[in-house]
Amino acid sequence: MRTVIIGAGQAGRRTAELLRGLDAEREILLLGEEAEPPYDRPPLSKEILLGEEHPRGLMQRDIHAYETQRIALLLGERVEGIDVGTARVAKADGERIAFDSLVIATGARARGLPIAGANDPRVLTLRSMADARALSARLRPGLRLAVGGAGLIGLEVAAAAIQLGCAVTVLEMGDRAMARCVPETISSRIETWHRAAGVVLKFGCRLTAIEPRREALRLYTSGGEIEADLLLVAIGAVPNDELAREAGIAVEDGILTDASGRTSHPQVFAAGEVARIRRPSGRHVRFETWQVAQHQPVAVAHALCGTERPYAELPWHWTDQFGHNVQILGAHSSGLDWLLRAEGERLSCLGLDADGRVQGAVLIDNGREATPLRRIIAAGKPLGRQRLLDPSVPLRQLC
Numbered sequence: 001m002r003t004v005i006i007g008a009g010q011a012g013r014r015t016a017e018l019l020r021g022l023d024a025e026r027e028i029l030l031l032g033e034e035a036e037p038p039y040d041r042p043p044l045s046k047e048i049l050l051g052e053e054h055p056r057g058l059m060q061r062d063i064h065a066y067e068t069q070r071i072a073l074l075l076g077e078r079v080e081g082i083d084v085g086t087a088r089v090a091k092a093d094g095e096r097i098a099f100d101s102l103v104i105a106t107g108a109r110a111r112g113l114p115i116a117g118a119n120d121p122r123v124l125t126l127r128s129m130a131d132a133r134a135l136s137a138r139l140r141p142g143l144r145l146a147v148g149g150a151g152l153i154g155l156e157v158a159a160a161a162i163q164l165g166c167a168v169t170v171l172e173m174g175d176r177a178m179a180r181c182v183p184e185t186i187s188s189r190i191e192t193w194h195r196a197a198g199v200v201l202k203f204g205c206r207l208t209a210i211e212p213r214r215e216a217l218r219l220y221t222s223g224g225e226i227e228a229d230l231l232l233v234a235i236g237a238v239p240n241d242e243l244a245r246e247a248g249i250a251v252e253d254g255i256l257t258d259a260s261g262r263t264s265h266p267q268v269f270a271a272g273e274v275a276r277i278r279r280p281s282g283r284h285v286r287f288e289t290w291q292v293a294q295h296q297p298v299a300v301a302h303a304l305c306g307t308e309r310p311y312a313e314l315p316w317h318w319t320d321q322f323g324h325n326v327q328i329l330g331a332h333s334s335g336l337d338w339l340l341r342a343e344g345e346r347l348s349c350l351g352l353d354a355d356g357r358v359q360g361a362v363l364i365d366n367g368r369e370a371t372p373l374r375r376i377i378a379a380g381k382p383l384g385r386q387r388l389l390d391p392s393v394p395l396r397q398l399c
């Protein structure tokens, strides 16, 4: 019995290790196009840029750990095709590898900017360790860095760069920071941290063209022109689902799976950020978070072994900026009424639906409330607003 896993990132590594824990006999091949052994990406826009050599959370195992676990890790190997008819994958060098079951864990790539001048070498994106090293090597005091996009990655890079002495301008076409995942109150707190540190935030500002000049980049935006030495484009991620689509597997901005990671083909599974997972509500959702790459492979490994452990966790992710930790739990639909539960600098912002049920929460430096809030959201019971918002009432009393 041989399982081939395409993509040696976080979800690929987790699937391989969990599978080995469940099945001592099976042959496991983990194929990755990067030169690096698997690693977790969150430190790339945080500690790595700030010069930390061995950041907590990188989770990079020694290469020998794979030998010990009898996981055949093949690095620098890009898979170029899947033939589900003959149950084989084709590597870039032409070699074909047979599988009994296949896991696609190819993650996502940074979305490019489809405008003139974007192919200049001073225009960068950030997805891999190699990208982080290239960016880190260029961040120096006085460098004029423009960041396209005020999402999680763009703002983390802006925070690191200003701390390294760069002059940073963030260009965002929306009207506030991290609008996709936090309510307005939280956006304005995050914007305050950035402005206090000297980051220039320009909202309602769409990049329209880049003119590469010898001495600098001239950036044309809907809000005027600016000069920059470097532009980091951080405008989202695109799932690497082409292999699946070309193999005839159902894809819709990500590979469609059930809660156990099964795709539309019985021998093929998908894990991590490339998967669009069926949720308990019946909707399919694709998550761009560490949590899903870490925990959804549990469901995949079990399904590969014929047992069921459907993935149904509440969504959670975090960002770290200027020493503040922001945790984002649950739903962020527009219909929610966002209320503050604050105690000094620590706060939880709770999103209540029309029936008074907490559907989502954003915590600033208040990780201790994450566990009770998860329980409260999962329970889905209406709770009295007064008690919910009183910081002297511990949330664990309400779950």
Ligand SMILES: Cc1cc2nc3c(=O)[nH]c(=O)nc-3n(C[C@H](O)[C@H](O)[C@H](O)COP(=O)(O)OP(=O)(O)OC[C@H]3O[C@@H](n4cnc5c(N)ncnc54)[C@H](O)[C@@H]3O)c2cc1C
Binding pocket: 006, 007, 008, 009, 010, 011, 012, 031, 032, 033, 034, 040, 041, 042, 043, 044, 045, 077, 078, 079, 080, 105, 106, 107, 108, 126, 127, 128, 153, 240, 243, 271, 272, 273, 274, 287, 288, 289, 290, 291, 293, 316, 317, 318, 319, 320
């Ligand atoms: C800079 C950055 C910061 C982040 N910070 C946070 C954070 O603070 N909090 C949070 O919750 N999440 C964060 N994330 C998101 C989180 O890291 C990702 O969701 C997670 O890495 C997804 O894991 P994955 O294994 O699905 O994909 P990936 O980690 O992208 O791994 C996929 C691997 O597959 C390889 N691959 C692709 N195609 C092929 C092919 N054809 N053949 C062989 N190999 C292939 C890729 O090169 C890659 O190595 C961050 C992401 C980035 C990029």
